[in-house]
Amino acid sequence: EDHQALAEFDLPPELRNRVTRLQIVGETTAGAVALTDDALKRRKVALAAGGAAREGLELLSPDHFLRRALAPTADLIDGTIGDVLLAGPDVIILADVAKVAETDALLDWIDEGGLLVRFAGPQLAATDEGRDTLDPLLPVKLRAGGRAVGGAMSWGEPKTLAPFPEDSPFRGLPVPEDVSISAQILAQPGPELASHTIATLADGTPLVTRRVIGDGQVVLFHVAANAEWSSLPLSGLFVQMLERLAVSSGSVRPSEEDLAGTVWVADRVLDGFGVLGDATDLPGIPGEKLSVPETGPELQPGLYLSDSRQLAVNAITPGRVLAPAEWPAGVAVEGLGVVEETPLKGWFLAAALALLMADVLAALAVAGRLTGPRAGLVGVLLAFALLGLPPQGAKAQETDDARLLQAARSVVLAHVVTGDDSVDRLAAEGLEGLSRVLYARTSVEPGTPMAVNLDKDELSVFTFLYWPVTPDQPIPSPEAYARLNRYLRTGGMILFDTRDADVSGFGAASPEGRRLQVLTAPLDIPPLEPVPSDHVLTRSFYLLQVFPGRYQGRDVWVEAAPPDAELAEGMPFRNLNDGVTPVVIGGNDWAAAWAVDGNGRPRMPVGRGLSGERQREVAFRFGVNLIMYVLTGNYKSDQVHVPALLERLGQ
Structure with missing residues (x-):
């Protein structure tokens, strides 16, 4: 018999995102619990693009590659900023949007934990926003115009990406050699620019900057979201960077390459009864160990956090097969039940009576009183006494x-x-x-x-x-x-x-x-x-x-x-x-x-x-x-x- 069953649930995103664990009813073990993480959740992402799509040139649309990257793992919301805020999105992405009318409402949303991701483009490069003073919806001040390299009117070659720094959410991600940047918006130099930079080009120019606002943050990619300014949207690194920013959550567990360079801290761990408990005293775990987790003293089942991402480690990891134990011949397998007692009182009493009779007979024989008719009478009495003993070994019935x-x-x-x-x-x-x-x-x-x-x-x-x-x-x-x-x-x-x-x-x-x-x-x-x-x-x-x-x-x-x-x-x-x-x-x-x-x-x-x-x-x-x-x-x-x-x- 297969002993397998398949159940499919079609839940709306609101209910799906609230599922935290699956458990077999009536079982109180860690193996009967399956914790869920970001792989089950579908984030609500609002998209807004600044430029109108050009007829017949869909690939040049500011949000084309964003939609391709996010559609499999997130629920996309379209509309004005005021409309999408009413839907309670997790992330709002602005692709080449120069001016935002709902600045105050957007700032309140960010302050409460929202993530605003902005991409540069021709419109943002042409505006005066964030030049003289810091725009509240930008992480850093911007320089006027932009920077073009590797084109017909420039002297330099297209720039490549530098390895990501250790304090960046992108740390550990491999940088493809074929990703090049031909145009970007430059940040104004300043003493705080380095602390806001989370990705740079090979020459040290900021590529991605970030600023924390309350419980949320604003992130700016200094390149466009399409392929006009760089080949970044055409690479797998683009999707990985969005995942690291918690813009999307993959439906499968991140690979060792995706988790390279990250450190995960246990938030809560499972005990033997399947109950989540505190885990503040456990050390951090390298991300590579979580790609194919092997639970043990150093990696306990539970929930692990890194920045705003969450991964679950279950006691029964994917691929593990539970099969009945095969014991060698001659091995008796017993449960934890109490072994039934064998009453020996009757046997010991019968043995004592037999020894007593033997002692009496020996005394009579030594005294010479077992001769003649008495010997036959004693033998008959002994036989009747032995036959009259009650049967022993019968179990007392549970009445x-x-x-x-x-x-x-x-x-x-x-x-x-x-x-x-x-x-x-x-x-x-x-x-x-x-x-x-x-x-x-x-x-x-x-x-x-x-x-x-x-x-x-x-x-x-x-x-x-x-x-x-x-x-x-x-x-x-x-x-x-x-x-x-x-x-x-x-x-x-x-x-x-x-x-x-x-x-x-x-x-x-x-x-x-x-x-x-x-x-x-x-x-x-x-x-x-x-x-x-x-x-x-x-x-x-x-x-x-x-x-x-x-x-x-x-x-x-x-x-x-x-x-x-x-x-x-x-x-x-x-x-x-x-x-x-x-x-x-x-x-x-x-x-x-x-x-x-x-x-x-x-x-x-x-x-x-x-x-x-x-x-x-x-x-x-x-x-x-x-x-x-x-x-x-x-x-x-x-x-x-x-x-x-x-x-x-x-x-």
């Missing part, structure tokens, strides 16, 4: 009595089996999460939660049953209902959870609500009412007034208070010291809020952000209150607690 004994020895939270595997599994994980919270915060030490089959299992050893209701849940047998009614009469409690508070109110408005009515019809359930504000359930451990689960805003119903329960003057609540409600009914899906995986992490999402985590915490507190109410009854409604409770309520 229901063992489960009942375990439940009787400790507080065990149990859930009713519904027949729906996903619901039953979530119920078990929910009770496990609640048991952990009870163990950590109270003196209750619950045992392992158990699943209860109403038609087979004895209920008297369980103090609490969680009953999730499903639309097609089978109806218990009459014998099961007899056990349930006996369980409710003798102090047991059942929490019915229809898990539908997100779609309906209390009643039969949902399939679960209608099924609840059918399931509870044969039960001896007393009159019910929503939990009053002075009910013991609101203060049995935590002070609560709401009881959310995965959902909230739904009433929770308990046994109605006696008609003669009155509020005494000066008391915060009525005296309800007799009886504990046998049932609690709601639909907030508490098990989903309590559920945890094997590592104790929440299994299901609750709400959004911090408010969702607060809702989960209140759900746990409701669970603690409920179990403490089951175990202690109406202890907290004793009037002896009134002064202390009044003081806490006042706080």
